[in-house]
Every structure is written in structure tokens, then in C-alpha cells.
Amino acid sequence: MLDQETLRTFIKVAESKSFSKAAENLHKTPAAISYRIKMLEESLGTQLFLRTTRTVSLTPAGNHLLERCHQWLSWIDGMPDELNQINDGVERQVNLVVNNLLYNASVAAKLLSWLHQRFPFTQFRLSRQVYMGVWDAMLHDDFQLAIGVTGSESLSNTIRLLPFGDVSxxxxxxxxxxxxxxxxxxxxxxxxxxxxxxxxxxxxxxxxxxxxxxxxxxxxxxxxxxxxxxxxxxxxxxxxxxxxxxxxxxxxxxxxxKEVENKRQPSPLSLAWSHHEHTGKAVREIVSLFKRNDEKIVGFLTNIDRRPNLE
Missing domain, CATH: 3.40.190.290 (D-Maltodextrin-Binding Protein; domain 2)
Incomplete structure (x- = not known):
């Protein structure tokens, strides 16, 4: 009974709090709406609505189902575009990690906003890590791209690096x-x-x-x-x-x-990304932003000195 028409009928009744109003909106008879909801409750084995002579309200189970219905229908409506995006080589999920030395909340939000608009059906996860925690995320925690791994040499032959320069x-x-x-x-x-x-x-x-x-x-x-x-x-x-x-x-x-006896040497940092035949479009476009020094990402590099040409 959890077909699209039944779910949309349930939503209409729940939101209008009336079988007759739902019937009017759906161009159905109140009896047809009432029967469909009754069959839904019987198939689920639980009551979804509390009915009186004047009002209709949701039970706790009905409230839970309403929340899930919105999620399901949103997923169903977007599925054709999502499948097209996957066939076009765009990842379903991209995990990004930023070195604490380079992290900037407003720049991170700006990048995520652009990525969401560019790849609306991709889930993006952003993490901030410190020192070797950035490499740890890349090597052991399924992150595909890191903004600011330490060093200028890769710790894995499946990870490419683009040196940023040094933090002095x-x-x-x-x-x-x-x-x-x-x-x-x-x-x-x-x-x-x-x-x-x-x-x-x-x-x-x-x-x-x-x-x-x-x-x-x-x-x-x-x-x-x-x-x-x-x-x-x-x-x-x-x-x-x-x-x-x-x-x-x-x-x-x-x-x-102050001058000290043992100075701290500059710290080289790099962009790192997983590179293999299945590397998706979202990761490749983020790398491209850094290679061309795009305005959407330059805010991450304000603590970098002696920057090489990223072209």
C-alpha cells in the first residue's frame, strides 16, 4: 500500500487535517480518500489518524510516517536526475578534509554552496583535522580530497599532490x-x-x-x-x-x-586527492579550482608563503 498515490493522499489528509479538503484538492470523493487511508492503516497494522466528527489529527506513528513520506517522495522525484548525474561520472558522495592551518569557515561555506549548486545530488561531508590527522583521513577514513596535507610527497601511489607552498x-x-x-x-x-x-x-x-x-x-x-x-x-x-x-x-x-635558539622550519602543504580511473567529476573540478587559483578557494591559502605557480 506504500505506492506514490497512497503516500501523496496520506500527506494531503495529514496537512489539511480533513478528508473532505484532501478529496477536494485531489479531485476525489471523500469516501475514496477515507477508504485509501483505511487500507493503508490496515496494511501497516497501526492507526495513523485520530478521527472525531469535526477533526482529523495524526497519531505519533502518523507523524513519523509523514516525515518519512516527505523524504521518500523527495528522493523519488529527484531520482531521474540523480541517476543521470551518476551515469555522467559524478560521485554520490564526496568527503573533503581541511587542514586546521588553512581552515576558514566562510570560505568553506562558500565552496560547499558552489558544490551543492553544481552537483545537487551529491552528498558532501567536510571535516577539519590537525597535522597528520589530514593524512589519516585520506589514507584510512575514505576521504577523497584534502586541502593541506603535510609535505610535498605523497604517502600513497593512489594519491596525487599539488604543492601549495609553505607556512612560515x-x-x-x-x-x-x-x-x-x-x-x-x-x-x-x-x-x-x-x-x-x-x-x-x-x-x-x-x-x-x-x-x-x-x-x-x-x-x-x-x-x-x-x-x-x-x-x-x-x-x-x-x-x-x-x-x-x-x-x-x-x-x-x-x-x-622574538628570535629563539631553535627556529621552527617552514611547513610545506599540498592539495591531495584520490586519483584512479573512477575519480569523479566533483573531485576533478575542485582540483581544477586550485590549479587555476579560483576566487572560490583562495581564502584557504592566506597562511601560505612562497607559493609556487599552481597553473
Whole structure:
């Protein structure tokens, strides 16, 4: 009894709360509508409507069925276009992961909006990961594309890379921090007395890495880059930040830079995507956006220095 006509009849009765109004909208007799609903309830073995002489209302089971009916009919109505898209080489689902160093919420939303319009029947999943967690998502968690894997060499022969360039790091302090008054190069012994602000690597299967931490030094872990920045602005601890991220705070005096004994080297980052004969159109078009430096994705690259030509 769960054919399209019965489902649409059920929806009309539920939304109009009247057999007669539903019959009028569907150009049927009230008796025909009532009979179809009765047969539906009998086939399901449960009551869907509470009936009085004046009103019709849904039971809890009826409310649940109404929600599912909308989902089913939406799926049925869109199925022809969805099947055409699949035959045209477009993926049913695309999983994307972004490195925390490059993540920008407004840029991510802008990209997802464009992808949804371009591929309306593809399910998109977006994740943000830290350090080796990006590679972990690509290698072990069925992600097809990563914006910002570490390094410039692939960890798998089925994954292609497009180098973005490097993230340059500066050692920064709040002007109120005791070390801000020190002159010259800060040694490890000077730094060890103050907590390092770090973001924990999100990798589950690959070996986690620590960005910067001295032996015996206290560590304060935060969930993302902007929380780390705020901790530094509050003078809570010490550490490195991407130069491009904190430059305006250095320029206006909210942060100061210091030379340290062991500098943090630039971090190369790359676009990574699964490459095989079944790579779909959505992934290929995202790669194309990065290759031509399209305005829809440039906001992801604001922390990148020494960028190569992506053409």
C-alpha cells in the first residue's frame, strides 16, 4: 500500500487535517480518500489518524510516517536526475578534509554552496583535522580530497599532490609576557619555564606529532588555531604561529616576535586527492579550482608563503 498515490493522499489528509479538503484538492470523493487511508492503516497494522466528527489529527506513528513520506517522495522525484548525474561520472558522495592551518569557515561555506549548486545530488561531508590527522583521513577514513596535507610527497601511489607552498612560522609573545623584555636570542632554558600553547594532532592511526614542545615544558592544548592565537594574545603561554595569521597583531603591537635558539622550519602543504580511473567529476573540478587559483578557494591559502605557480 506504500505506492506514490497512497503516500501523496496520506500527506494531503495529514496537512489539511480533513478528508473532505484532501478529496477536494485531489479531485476525489471523500469516501475514496477515507477508504485509501483505511487500507493503508490496515496494511501497516497501526492507526495513523485520530478521527472525531469535526477533526482529523495524526497519531505519533502518523507523524513519523509523514516525515518519512516527505523524504521518500523527495528522493523519488529527484531520482531521474540523480541517476543521470551518476551515469555522467559524478560521485554520490564526496568527503573533503581541511587542514586546521588553512581552515576558514566562510570560505568553506562558500565552496560547499558552489558544490551543492553544481552537483545537487551529491552528498558532501567536510571535516577539519590537525597535522597528520589530514593524512589519516585520506589514507584510512575514505576521504577523497584534502586541502593541506603535510609535505610535498605523497604517502600513497593512489594519491596525487599539488604543492601549495609553505607556512612560515614566527615565535610570538604578548607584550606583557616576562620574556618580551628579554633582548637577544631566547634559549631553550629560558623558554622551558613557560607553557607552550599547542593544538593536538588529530590522527588516530598514524603517529601523532607535536608541533613544538621542549622536554619538561608544560603544555596547554587547545582545539584550533584561533583559540591558540587568543591564548597568545592573553599572554597565557608561548609558541609559534603562522606569520600571515599574526602579522596584523604584530603590526599593531598586540604581539611581539622574538628570535629563539631553535627556529621552527617552514611547513610545506599540498592539495591531495584520490586519483584512479573512477575519480569523479566533483573531485576533478575542485582540483581544477586550485590549479587555476579560483576566487572560490583562495581564502584557504592566506597562511601560505612562497607559493609556487599552481597553473
Amino acid at each position: 612560522w614566527v615565535f610570538i609573545l604578548s607584550p606583557s609576557h616576562p620574556l618580551a623584555k628579554r633582548s637577544g636570542i631566547l634559549t631553550d632554558n629560558m623558554l622551558r619555564a613557560y607553557p607552550a600553547i599547542n593544538i593536538e594532532d588529530t590522527s588516530l592511526k598514524l603517529t601523532k606529532r607535536v608541533a613544538w614542545l621542549l622536554p619538561g615544558q608544560k603544555e596547554i592544548k587547545v582545539p584550533d588555531l584561533h583559540t591558540k592565537l587568543e591564548c597568545h594574545l592573553q599572554g597565557m603561554g608561548i609558541g609559534f604561529l603562522p606569520k600571515n595569521l599574526c602579522q596584523r597583531f604584530i603590526d599593531n603591537g598586540q604581539l611581539v616576535t
